[in-house]
Amino acid sequence: MAAKELKKSDFQGWLGHDKESAQGNMVWGEFPHPKEFEETDVDIEITHCGICGSDIHTLRSGWGAVPYPVCVGHEIVGRAVKVGSKAEKGIKVGDRVGVGAQNSSCLRADCEECTSGLEQHCTRSVNTYAAPYPQGGMSYGGYADYHRCPSHFVYKIPDSIPSEEAAPMLCGGVTVYSPLKQNGCGPGKKVGIVGVGGLGHFGLLFAKALGADKVVGISRKSDKRADVLQMGADEYIATDDDENWAKKHSRSLDLIICTVSSPKMPLNKYLQLLRVKGTFVQVGAPEDKLPEMSAFAFIGKGISMTGSMIGSPAEVEEMLQLAADKKIKPWINKYSMKDANKAIVDIEAGKARYRISLVNEKHL
Numbered sequence: 001m002a003a004k005e006l007k008k009s010d011f012q013g014w015l016g017h018d019k020e021s022a023q024g025n026m027v028w029g030e031f032p033h034p035k036e037f038e039e040t041d042v043d044i045e046i047t048h049c050g051i052c053g054s055d056i057h058t059l060r061s062g063w064g065a066v067p068y069p070v071c072v073g074h075e076i077v078g079r080a081v082k083v084g085s086k087a088e089k090g091i092k093v094g095d096r097v098g099v100g101a102q103n104s105s106c107l108r109a110d111c112e113e114c115t116s117g118l119e120q121h122c123t124r125s126v127n128t129y130a131a132p133y134p135q136g137g138m139s140y141g142g143y144a145d146y147h148r149c150p151s152h153f154v155y156k157i158p159d160s161i162p163s164e165e166a167a168p169m170l171c172g173g174v175t176v177y178s179p180l181k182q183n184g185c186g187p188g189k190k191v192g193i194v195g196v197g198g199l200g201h202f203g204l205l206f207a208k209a210l211g212a213d214k215v216v217g218i219s220r221k222s223d224k225r226a227d228v229l230q231m232g233a234d235e236y237i238a239t240d241d242d243e244n245w246a247k248k249h250s251r252s253l254d255l256i257i258c259t260v261s262s263p264k265m266p267l268n269k270y271l272q273l274l275r276v277k278g279t280f281v282q283v284g285a286p287e288d289k290l291p292e293m294s295a296f297a298f299i300g301k302g303i304s305m306t307g308s309m310i311g312s313p314a315e316v317e318e319m320l321q322l323a324a325d326k327k328i329k330p331w332i333n334k335y336s337m338k339d340a341n342k343a344i345v346d347i348e349a350g351k352a353r354y355r356i357s358l359v360n361e362k363h364l
């Protein structure tokens with residue numbers, strides 16, 4: 001495959017021009033300020049892009065002001081069509097590659113985060129979309145034809161993982177894989193995953209793959225029970241079904257990953273589920289504050305409360321390898337890139353089982 005020189009007009013995608021775009025009103029158009037190509041970059045011809053909750057929070061300015069027009073999508077898979085002479089990882093033109101929620105960080109030798117495998121927490125981190133690069137240009141996401149990304153944040157996709165399954169792992173997958181790994185998920189641990197949506201379903205699959213003694217899915221409605229058990233969970237708690245659920249299952253888990261992004265979550269009850277010295281990790285990001293909690297909720301059992309944001313490049317690669325080795329099968333609905341507006345409406349209506357991948361047919 002020959003390298004491809006992209007023109008500015010090649011960078012087109014679904015643009016959100018205002019808050020209303022989140023209701024399925026994105027408009028296809030050219031990116032106003034794509035980044036200039038640097039020798040450390042890779043240009044990607046997009047074949048697939050997963051839909052993440054962040055996309056919708058961003059389109060509607062839910063987490064704060066947004067530099068419209070934006071093109072969202074940070075679970076990108078495609079083919080490398082141009083690779084800079086200083087690109088990392090031996091990426092070649094024609095390789096199947098992916099990009100997650102982060103596009104850039106400073107990578108300086110004096111950066112505490114970048115030198116310790118915590119690039120996602122670098123103060124100079126650039127998100128995959130709706131963010132300015134320090135050297136000029138804006139980042140635009142993957143509901144699009146092409147994506148330009150510094151190679152440090154571009155990942156080779158293992159051959160055995162289909163593109164539509166790899167895409168949602170790049171943000172959704174690593175967002176739960178990282179805290180599971182960092183907090184010792186594995187043999188000897190009983191792990192709960194709160195919220196069985198896109199993130200939560202990955203939580204169940206990865207907790208099982210990492211060898212936890214027991215994996216418990218926790219969500220509101222009982223209609224997800226069969227799916228959760230089929231994903232490999234040992235147990236399912238439907239909190240709408242039994243008002244005594246917290247008491248009944250109290251002190252039963254070592255680690256809880258909470259993917260819920262509604263501020264109305266029953267946080268104090270979730271904490272009841274932890275054993276002494278257990279850990280609660282919040283990964284969902286409500287637009288509002290978390291519920292109030294009593295100090296006794298964590299003093300009483302000496303529990304830890306922590307948070308986690310996406311994962312590092314090294315963790316993304318580790319996760320992809322685990323998914324390939326253990327043949328992890330995410331549950332995906334495919335939509336055409338042409339139907340991106342319908343897809344974001346459907347995902348907001350809770351219709352995804354459990355993650356949506358957009359397919360850009362013209363680049364297949």
Ligand code: ZN
Binds near residue numbers: 053054074101171
């Ligand atoms: Zn995301």
Ligand code: ZN
Binds near residue numbers: 105122124
């Ligand atoms: Zn840095």
